[in-house]
Amino acid sequence: MTQHRLSTAKKIGFTLGDYASNIYWQSVSIFLLFFYTDAVGIPAATAGLIYMIASIVDALQDPIMGSIADRTRSRWGRYRPYILFGCVPLGLSFVLLYWRPPFFEGTALVLWMLFTHIVFRTAYTVVTIPYTSLNARLTDNSDERSTIAGWRMIFGVLAAMTIIYLTFPLVTRFGGSSATTGFTWAAAVFAIVATAIYPLVVRITREPPEAAGDEPRLSLAGYWRALAPNRAFWVLIAATVAGFVCSVALGKSVLYYFKYVLNDEPASRTALVGMSAIGLVSIPMWVWITKYIGKRNAWFAGTIIGIVLLAVFAVSDFGTPLVMTVWLLLWSLGTLGLSMTFWSMLPDTVEYGEWKTGERTESFIFGLFQFFLKVALGVGAGLFGWLLERVGYVANAQQSAETIAGIKDIMIWLPGAGFIIAGIAMIFYPIRKGTHEAIVEELAARSASVPPPGV
Numbered sequence: 001m002t003q004h005r006l007s008t009a010k011k012i013g014f015t016l017g018d019y020a021s022n023i024y025w026q027s028v029s030i031f032l033l034f035f036y037t038d039a040v041g042i043p044a045a046t047a048g049l050i051y052m053i054a055s056i057v058d059a060l061q062d063p064i065m066g067s068i069a070d071r072t073r074s075r076w077g078r079y080r081p082y083i084l085f086g087c088v089p090l091g092l093s094f095v096l097l098y099w100r101p102p103f104f105e106g107t108a109l110v111l112w113m114l115f116t117h118i119v120f121r122t123a124y125t126v127v128t129i130p131y132t133s134l135n136a137r138l139t140d141n142s143d144e145r146s147t148i149a150g151w152r153m154i155f156g157v158l159a160a161m162t163i164i165y166l167t168f169p170l171v172t173r174f175g176g177s178s179a180t181t182g183f184t185w186a187a188a189v190f191a192i193v194a195t196a197i198y199p200l201v202v203r204i205t206r207e208p209p210e211a212a213g214d215e216p217r218l219s220l221a222g223y224w225r226a227l228a229p230n231r232a233f234w235v236l237i238a239a240t241v242a243g244f245v246c247s248v249a250l251g252k253s254v255l256y257y258f259k260y261v262l263n264d265e266p267a268s269r270t271a272l273v274g275m276s277a278i279g280l281v282s283i284p285m286w287v288w289i290t291k292y293i294g295k296r297n298a299w300f301a302g303t304i305i306g307i308v309l310l311a312v313f314a315v316s317d318f319g320t321p322l323v324m325t326v327w328l329l330l331w332s333l334g335t336l337g338l339s340m341t342f343w344s345m346l347p348d349t350v351e352y353g354e355w356k357t358g359e360r361t362e363s364f365i366f367g368l369f370q371f372f373l374k375v376a377l378g379v380g381a382g383l384f385g386w387l388l389e390r391v392g393y394v395a396n397a398q399q400s401a402e403t404i405a406g407i408k409d410i411m412i413w414l415p416g417a418g419f420i421i422a423g424i425a426m427i428f429y430p431i432r433k434g435t436h437e438a439i440v441e442e443l444a445a446r447s448a449s450v451p452p453p454g455v
Contacts, residue, residue: 009204010138010204010205011147011148011151012151013200013201013204013205014134014138014148014201014204014205015148015151015152015154015155016155016197016200016201016204017083017131017155017197017198017201017205018151018152018153018155018156018159019155019156019158019159019194019197020087020159020193020194020195020197020198020201021124021127021128021131021156021159021194022155022156022159022160022163023159023162023163023190023191023193023194024090024094024120024124024190024194025124025156025159026156026159026160026163026164027094027163027167027187027190028097028120029248029251029252029377030160030163030164030167030251030252030254030255030272031163031167031183031255032051032097032098032117033047033048033051033252033381033384033385034255034256035098035180035183036050036051036113037395038179038395038396039100039179039180039183040100040109040113040180041395042109042110042113043389044385044386044388044389044393044395045385045386045388045389046110046385047385048381048382048383048384048385048386048388049382049385049386050110050113050114050117051117051378051381051382051385052378052379052381052382052385053114053118053378053382054114054117054118054120054121054378055121055374055375055377055378055379055381056374056375056378056379057118057121058118058121058122058124058125058374058378059370059371059372059373059374059375059378060371061121061122061125062125062129062367062368062369062370062371062374063223063364063367063368063371064367065125065126065129065130065367066129066133066364066365066366066367066368066370067223067364067367069082069129069130069133069367070133070361070362070364076202076207077206077207078130078133078137078207079130079131079133079134079137079207080130080202080205080207081130082126082127082129082130082131083127083130083131083198083201083202084198084199084202086123086126086127087127087194087195087198087199088195089123089126090120090123090124090126090127090191090194090195091191091192091194091195092123092191093116093119093120093122093123093124094120094123094187094190094191094194095184095187095188095191096116096119096120097116097117097119097120097187098183098184098186098187099116099184099187100113100180100184121374125370127198128370129366129367129370131201132366132370133362133366133367134205134207135148135343135346135347135366137207137362138205138207141440143291145344145347145348146287146290146291146295146340146344147287148344149287149340149341149343149344150283150284150286150287150340152343153279153283153336153339153340153343154279154280154283154284156279157276157277157279157280157283158276158280160272160275160276160279161273161276161277162190163190164269164272164273164276165269165273166186166189166190167186168269170182170185170186170189171183171185171186174186222359223361223364226353226357226359226361227353227361227364227365227368229353229356229357230349230352230353230356230357230365231352231428231430232345232348232349232352232353232429232430232431233346233349233352233353233365233369235425235426235428235429235430236342236345236346236349236369236429237368237369237372238422238425239299239342239421239422239423239425239426239429240342240369240372240373240376240422241372241373241375241376242418242421242422242425243338243376243418243419243421243422244373244376244377244380244418245376245377245379245380245383245418247306247335247380247414247415247418247419248376248377248380248381248384249380249383249384249387249410249411249414249415250331250411250414250415252381252384253384253407253410253411254268254271254272254275254328255268256388256393256407257324257407257408257411258271258321258324260393260398260399260403260404260407261399261404261407261408262319262320262321262324264321267321267325270321270325271321271324271325271328271329274325274328274329274332275328275329275331275332276332278329278332278333278336279332279336281333282332282333282334282336282337283336283340285337286298286302286336286337286340286341287340289301289337290337290340290341290344293433294432294433294434295341295344295345295348295431295433296426296429296431296432296433297433298337298341299337299338299341299342299345299422299423299426299429300423300426301337302334302335302336302337302338302341303338303419303420303422303423303426304423305334305335306331306334306335306338306415306419307416307419307420309327309330309331309334309335310412310415310416310419312327313327313408313411313412314412338422345429345431346365346366346369347362348431348436349365349431350362350365351436351439351440351443352430352431352436352439353365354443355439355442355443380414383414384410384414387406387410387414388407388410390406391403391405391406391407391409391410392406393406393407
């Protein structure tokens with residue numbers, strides 16, 4: 001039986017896991033492609049291909065992991081065993097991800113980087129799919145889920161600030177003239193911190209007891225049949241995939257834009273830290289906005305802000321790091337609400353599907369959502385790497401005027417297309433403000449009318 005309200009301490013204890021998870025995720029999102037191209041020396045298109053293949057392989061594992069977690073029963077619950085026992089392999093695989101073997105070159109080096117990326121992604125899936133699935137079991141209250149999503153985003157922001165602020169100093173401190181060695185040791189430091197947090201989450205968080213007759217009844221095919229009528233889930237998938245395939249280009253462009261367009265690589269760290277820090281202001285703001293106007297309308301608001309800011313960037317010449325940093329801060333302030341909103345919407349689609357079909361498929365929903373999200377991020381990274389090479393990018397060299405213009409075009413047109421498509425998709429999202437509460441009440445009434453087993 002889920003709990004309608006959670007104490008602040010329990011919310012923080014659970015969402016602390018997002019700090020650990022985002023230590024890994026933010027590093028991979030912000031620095032890994034740059035590590036491949038500018039530290040290891042892999043061509044941009046090949047680096048993007050490595051990222052894309054690993055993301056797709058990872059994504060294929062997510063619904064399977066969700067199904068496995070849903071069928072798990074232990075004295076620790078369904079999900080916490082994976083968090084507890086998977087955190088050490090995850091930390092080790094993260095260090096391996098940033099290790100460049102001195103005895104590999106050429107194709108062998110590329111294959112090694114692909115292999116370690118897939119190993120890391122697998123370990124990450126084993127821990128994070130059960131962790132995110134806990135969202136739907138801790139509470140069935142939609143407003144509480146918005147608050148939890150807000151706390152998750154805050155810890156994600158703090159993790160991003162940690163990664164952005166410390167990565168290059170740690171690389172310099174441990175690597176000296178060898179950036180690859182520095183990245184390896186920096187990864188080790190971050191892995192120790194993240195690995196220490198997960199057991200705390202397991203200790204603080206308690207899964208609600210299993211109700212009678214709550215054993216898993218669905219095969220993998222049964223999960224798909226139960227999920228097929230869930231329009232809320234599929235619309236959210238369409239909107240999120242469109243947004244992420246295209247908008248990932250802007251996030252990954254920041255390091256390149258400051259280094260090669262503005263000729264001020266150190267300023268990129270200030271900009272990235274600021275983009276994360278602004279989340280500490282914007283996320284509580286978006287939690288309030290979401291509760292006031294509803295999650296669907298909050299999505300539209302974030303979409304409009306994003307499109308307007310991209311239009312300003314398109315017609316302006318941001319020739320100094322300060323101006324570009326201010327624009328990036330405004331971008332984060334206006335669009336972080338989309339990230340918070342989709343994580344808040346996702347648990348609501350669990351009850352919507354149960355209301356439509358009578359089957360609850362929370363772990364499979366979270367696993368499948370991660371599948372599409374990671375495919376989107378992988379395709380976006382692969383597309384960015386390919387486009388970067390197409391506009392003539394050469395690592396650690398002076399870029400031509402055409403290449404500089406091309407980098408800016410990538411930052412504008414890909415996110416713009418994604419925001420427009422995502423906004424159109426969200427028009428068809430069936431859950432409005434107040435709808436979810438009515439669904440939960442009807443599910444509770446159905447449950448009360450069903451006699452317990454054996455009666």
